[in-house]
Amino acid sequence: MKKKILIYGIALGLLTITLKFLEYKIFIKDHVMDFYVGAIAVLFTMVGIWAGLKLTRKKEVIVVKEVAVLVDRNNFVLNENLLKQLSISKREHEVLELIAGGLSNQEIADKLFVSLNTVKTHSSRLFEKLEVNRRTQAVEKAKSLGLIP
Amino acid sequence: MKKKILIYGIALGLLTITLKFLEYKIFIKDHVMDFYVGAIAVLFTMVGIWAGLKLTRKKEVIVVKEVAVLVDRNNFVLNENLLKQLSISKREHEVLELIAGGLSNQEIADKLFVSLNTVKTHSSRLFEKLEVNRRTQAVEKAKSLGLIP
DNA sequence: CACAAAATCATACTTTGGTATGAAGGGAAA
DNA sequence: TTTCCCTTCATACCAAAGTATGATTTTGTG
Numbered sequence: 168m169k170k171k172i173l174i175y176g177i178a179l180g181l182l183t184i185t186l187k188f189l190e191y192k193i194f195i196k197d198h199v200m201d202f203y204v205g206a207i208a209v210l211f212t213m214v215g216i217w218a219g220l221k222l223t224r225k226k227e228v229i230v231v232k233e234v235a236v237l238v239d240r241n242n243f244v245l246n247e248n249l250l251k252q253l254s255i256s257k258r259e260h261e262v263l264e265l266i267a268g269g270l271s272n273q274e275i276a277d278k279l280f281v282s283l284n285t286v287k288t289h290s291s292r293l294f295e296k297l298e299v300n301r302r303t304q305a306v307e308k309a310k311s312l313g314l315i316p
Numbered sequence: 317m318k319k320k321i322l323i324y325g326i327a328l329g330l331l332t333i334t335l336k337f338l339e340y341k342i343f344i345k346d347h348v349m350d351f352y353v354g355a356i357a358v359l360f361t362m363v364g365i366w367a368g369l370k371l372t373r374k375k376e377v378i379v380v381k382e383v384a385v386l387v388d389r390n391n392f393v394l395n396e397n398l399l400k401q402l403s404i405s406k407r408e409h410e411v412l413e414l415i416a417g418g419l420s421n422q423e424i425a426d427k428l429f430v431s432l433n434t435v436k437t438h439s440s441r442l443f444e445k446l447e448v449n450r451r452t453q454a455v456e457k458a459k460s461l462g463l464i465p
Numbered sequence: 466c467a468c469a470a471a472a473t474c475a476t477a478c479t480t481t482g483g484t485a486t487g488a489a490g491g492g493a494a495a
Numbered sequence: 496t497t498t499c500c501c502t503t504c505a506t507a508c509c510a511a512a513g514t515a516t517g518a519t520t521t522t523g524t525g
Contacts, residue, residue: 256501269453272482285503291483302482303451304418405471421512433474440513451512
């Protein structure tokens, strides 16, 4: 966490310096502000989106729990006990849900902001714990065990 | 937690100091510009974060919709009409059910006493008709459409 | 019967999935 | 601080899935 914050800080610093540099160069030479302002806007919008998604990623997990409660009304109860018994981690469960949603590994990776390899690792461990060989089997078993709706 | 806050504060402080330093040493003029640029940056960062949050919220909505579909899964009625409408053949439907059961193409081939290639052909046609690319998606869609329990 | 729709299979490829193994870093608890 | 678990990622390799195309055989229906 320390390093993350540090890296964020440094990144922001570098960004600012770059902007300053741009400001100096373009402003002095061309006096064209439109491009400059536009660039800043786009850049910081992207930074903002990125930061927003990154920061809210963990909140999505909470959302998932809320969904679980919602489903409860339609007689689905997340079998958290079994989840612990099988030592299925939070991330693995997340991947499981997305697999059940019909997503490919690549799509899951994009959605969770991790690499394809990471998704493969998660799903592979998941399959071990569920004692299955394929994702379709995993979905079947997980549904029957009440691990997913 | 205190440590994190402290480090974060120090990082920000260093950043600010760096910026001030740069400001005075390299870019000596146009403090008005600085303020302007800073305002834009902050503004669009916030816009970005807001956009990011918006995007995240839409995902929640999708999840809720999936939950809604769940309710109908208990009493299942085969939607034969739709089956004909999509011109899904008997064999294709059979394959679909086995796919949903988590079987591999090879296992399906063995169970139906046909070759692996035949199963591939059937499933491929099926995916076309269901407008999906993968078996997991096919299962999801077929269930929501009432083509399989 | 004739004709169309289904069902079967093959060959050849491309894309995903899944396994094995090793490794690095963060977080939480002892 | 050290240890353990979780998460992340990489590389390499093999298996399964899916696509494209073309061909032959059944089968049901007018």
